[in-house]
Amino acid sequence: MSGRLTIIGLGPGADELMAPEARAAIDAATDLVGYATYLARILPHPGQTVHGSDNGAELDRARHALRLASAGHNVAVLSSGDAGVFAMASAVFEAIEHGEASWRALDVRVIPGISAMFAAAARIGAPLGHDFCAISLSDNLKPWALVLRRLRAAAEAGFVIALYNAASRARPWQLGAALDLLREILPPTVPVVFATAISRPDETIRIIDLAAATPDLADMRTLVLVGSAETRRIARDAAPCWLYTPRSAAS
Amino acid sequence: MSGRLTIIGLGPGADELMAPEARAAIDAATDLVGYATYLARILPHPGQTVHGSDNGAELDRARHALRLASAGHNVAVLSSGDAGVFAMASAVFEAIEHGEASWRALDVRVIPGISAMFAAAARIGAPLGHDFCAISLSDNLKPWALVLRRLRAAAEAGFVIALYNAASRARPWQLGAALDLLREILPPTVPVVFATAISRPDETIRIIDLAAATPDLADMRTLVLVGSAETRRIARDAAPCWLYTPRSAAS
Numbered sequence: 001m002s003g004r005l006t007i008i009g010l011g012p013g014a015d016e017l018m019a020p021e022a023r024a025a026i027d028a029a030t031d032l033v034g035y036a037t038y039l040a041r042i043l044p045h046p047g048q049t050v051h052g053s054d055n056g057a058e059l060d061r062a063r064h065a066l067r068l069a070s071a072g073h074n075v076a077v078l079s080s081g082d083a084g085v086f087a088m089a090s091a092v093f094e095a096i097e098h099g100e101a102s103w104r105a106l107d108v109r110v111i112p113g114i115s116a117m118f119a120a121a122a123r124i125g126a127p128l129g130h131d132f133c134a135i136s137l138s139d140n141l142k143p144w145a146l147v148l149r150r151l152r153a154a155a156e157a158g159f160v161i162a163l164y165n166a167a168s169r170a171r172p173w174q175l176g177a178a179l180d181l182l183r184e185i186l187p188p189t190v191p192v193v194f195a196t197a198i199s200r201p202d203e204t205i206r207i208i209d210l211a212a213a214t215p216d217l218a219d220m221r222t223l224v225l226v227g228s229a230e231t232r233r234i235a236r237d238a239a240p241c242w243l244y245t246p247r248s249a250a251s
Numbered sequence: 252m253s254g255r256l257t258i259i260g261l262g263p264g265a266d267e268l269m270a271p272e273a274r275a276a277i278d279a280a281t282d283l284v285g286y287a288t289y290l291a292r293i294l295p296h297p298g299q300t301v302h303g304s305d306n307g308a309e310l311d312r313a314r315h316a317l318r319l320a321s322a323g324h325n326v327a328v329l330s331s332g333d334a335g336v337f338a339m340a341s342a343v344f345e346a347i348e349h350g351e352a353s354w355r356a357l358d359v360r361v362i363p364g365i366s367a368m369f370a371a372a373a374r375i376g377a378p379l380g381h382d383f384c385a386i387s388l389s390d391n392l393k394p395w396a397l398v399l400r401r402l403r404a405a406a407e408a409g410f411v412i413a414l415y416n417a418a419s420r421a422r423p424w425q426l427g428a429a430l431d432l433l434r435e436i437l438p439p440t441v442p443v444v445f446a447t448a449i450s451r452p453d454e455t456i457r458i459i460d461l462a463a464a465t466p467d468l469a470d471m472r473t474l475v476l477v478g479s480a481e482t483r484r485i486a487r488d489a490a491p492c493w494l495y496t497p498r499s500a501a502s
Binding site (some may be wrong): 009011014015016017018019020021024058082083084085086087089090091092093094096097104105108109110111112113114115118119121122123125126127128129130131132133134135136141142143146149150153154156157158159232234235236237242244245246247248249250251 | 335344359381488502
């Protein structure tokens with residue numbers, strides 16, 4: 001029997017936001033591969049082998065999964081959010097391109113998920129209601145100058161910006177530098193959302209003016225959304241404001 | 252009893268890609284509001300009132316839903332994909348901001364969904380594996396010059412680009428003009444994906460070089476993905492190629 005490799009987005013955290021197709025693929029797998037923190041969200045059934053690993057080392061993890069599938073296993077590779085967004089799907093296809101020729105004949109599928117930026121946006125209104133972009137702030141795999149160039153292009157063109165990999169212990173200064181650049185371009189009142197552990201029990205959301213946004217509001221589990229000049233706040237009595245970006249734009 | 256308004260993303264089409272939280276909110280609603288084509292994907296239960304409407308007129312539909320909620324109904328407003336992405340969530344909050352003061356006190360929630368661009372990407376690999384953006388090609392609500400400015404900024408900065416509202420009978424020339432602009436900036440071999448009716452029975456996917464991409468490949472149900480210069484093709488024997496955008500970028 002030939003194996004199968006399914007790359008699965010678990011969604012932001014809550015079981016109620018995981019697609020039934022993802023759940024079914026996890027249940028059918030013989031082997032679960034992923035970052036240990038994400039695997040901990042799954043209760044394996046007897047007979048399933050769990051292959052947890054540290055964060056980082058995505059390419060090694062991908063190759064391990066491909067070898068298991070080549071040996072006939074039904075392998076599920078798990079990512080948080082959507083597996084195709086700064087997550088394992090790209091690593092698996094990179095491993096295939098540069099790996100054994102036989103890997104191209106494997107049955108590889110990707111099951112999409114609800115990405116962190118959409119889960120965060122939904123909690124506060126509709127800040128991604130118009131043109132937007134997603135940028136990874138990690139300079140582990142691209143030059144920092146390229147990150148800054150993309151931030152500048154996106155802000156000048158009026159995109160709402162979702163920042164992935166905004167902060168970690170190994171990358172402590174990048175978010176502050178990014179916010180400093182954005183303050184040169186965008187109005188000081190543009191709202192910045194720090195959304196941490198969305199849909200998990202310890203979820204926290206802070207909405208702050210760009211002028212006052214500081215990087216200490218983010219950790220490894222934080223998705224940062226930076227509004228555009230068009231993004232609107234709706235004030236409410238005794239409740240957090242709503243944010244939305246209108247469907248129309250003037251210029 | 253005060254009413255409730257829940258704005259729900261149904262996902263791209265298949266029931267297996269709809270979040271359980273969305274399903275539960277639909278089941279609990281007394282009234283279903285949406286574009287008739289999306290409502291047709293839901294089998295209402297006895298006692299639910301279905302308020303279908305034509306495409307367009309989002310603001311009227313939003314106000315209708317808000318009035319029902321104000322009158323004590325439990326209203327579900329349905330969108331395809333993610334409700335916050337070029338869909339009903341932004342229209343509802345726009346209606347709230349400019350509408351009756353009492354609407355701000357309503358219980359309004361947004362339930363995210365799997366957006367068309369992630370569903371399309373998952374079918375062919377991981378083309379959104381690195382920095383990307385989403386742009387609506389509709390010039391109904393913004394000047395065409397702004398669309399072109401954002402396309403140029405995104406292509407020059409190396410973003411993969413998802414085009415929403417790429418084509419319709421009322422907007423027949425915009426996609427061709429967008430592709431012409433992108434051909435001035437990007438290499439001719441950049442892959443362009445035309446993904447139509449993703450996860451539905453009549454799903455079709457075409458992957459074509461930018462040099463050869465033509466707007467007749469898109470209709471109202473088509474999501475167009477334009478790769479970056481970094482996007483890679485993985486050729487396979489007797490199977491469509493995979494596309495992915497590497498996690499790393501050089502410049």
